Amino acid sequence: MNTSVRSTALEPPRGTPWYRQLTTTYGLVVLTAILFVIFAILRPNTFATLLNFQLLASSQSILLILALAVTIPMIAGKIDLSIGYGAGLWQVMALNLQLLGVDYRLSILLCLVGGALIGLLNALLVELAQVDAFIATLATGQVIFAITFWITGGRQITDSAGQRAAAFDKLAAWSAGPLPGTFVIALVLGLVIFVLLEYFPIGRYLYAIGANPRAAELTGVPRRKYVVGAMVSSGVMVAIAGVLIASRSNGVVQSNIGPEFLLPALTAAFLGSTTIRPGRMNALGTIIGVTIATIGISGLQQLIPGQFYLEPLFNGLTLVAAITIASVTSRRRVARAEATPPNKKPVAGDPSPATSVGTAVSPPPL
DSSP states (O other): OOOOOOOOOOOOOOOOOOOHHHHHHHHHHHHHHHHHHHHHSSSSTOOOSSHHHHHHHHHHHHHHHHHHHHHHHHHHHHTTTTTHHHHHHHEEEEHHHHHTTOOOHHHHHHHHHHHHHHHHHHHHHTTTTTOOHHHHHHHHHHHOOOOOHHHHHTOOOOOOOOOOOHHHHHHHOOOTEEEEEHHHHHHHHHHHHHHHHSHHHOOOOOHHHOOOOHHHTTTOOOHHHHHHHHHHHHHHHHHHHHHHHHHHHTEOOOOOGGGGGGHHHHHHHHHHSSSSTTTOOOHHHHHHHHHHHHHHHHHHHHHHTTTTTTTHHHHHHHHHHHHHHHHHHHHHHHHHHHHHHOOOOTTTTTOTTTSSSSSSSOOOOO
């Protein structure tokens, strides 16, 4: 069985000049560098400083974990809209369980197991009940949000008596040199996911399922098994994010924390599909997507201080732009392939239909 999967939806045609290939494959990386230089020149005393880097790395590490969590099922052609609500639930549970006398290590474990169960529930709704992933995960997200409000009564939970373990706070308080601990955790998770997706069969199977589920099944890929695994993995990562939110909250958790992460996470994932591995979701691309969003928002907020609309405006416009670029370029690629004469001789090195699954992959529908 051939398991090679390659999406060429956004990749430049063979014979394209190197500079065009560079802009197509690494254009987002170049844009990130350009934005950094511009903001560093305009605000050298506040933007281009180690302190600002540490603050941004620490504050955006949760977003990075959630963006990676949403990327995994999107690779398999599914979308999980419950991630923000899940993070909100698990940050409440991680602290509340300790206030009920549960050891912090067991509290963390229970949160991770709970995250896996929510991922499994989403997978069962999508795979067994055949409910559209958009509807299923949106519904479970609302149920999770209701559970969070039921637990908290709609109020914040405060550890005023200092019942939580000191070691729990240290989960988010440590650092590796200048790097905040939460950023290191997020980066390690991203690199692990990248390696698994790029160099192990699980990655090839997920990409095959996302490109063409029926074709993947015909080649022997157990589609249902890998979709369930992707959703469960996403749920566990959401729980990790929730635990880290609680760890850095200094004993105060809010019942409405979480949903605001959904749009930025989706934005980063879709941006990531336009770089490094154009035409498909990928972990490194997601990391770059979070990076450019962080640099853009931070730079604009320093240039135009006090304007709280900048972040949602930036995320909304960027999400529309990312999806538009992916969709338009994918359609152009398909049109170019259909316009190719059937008797044209294949170029050496081009993937043939027998060895490539899904030559044009559009983002999962929102």
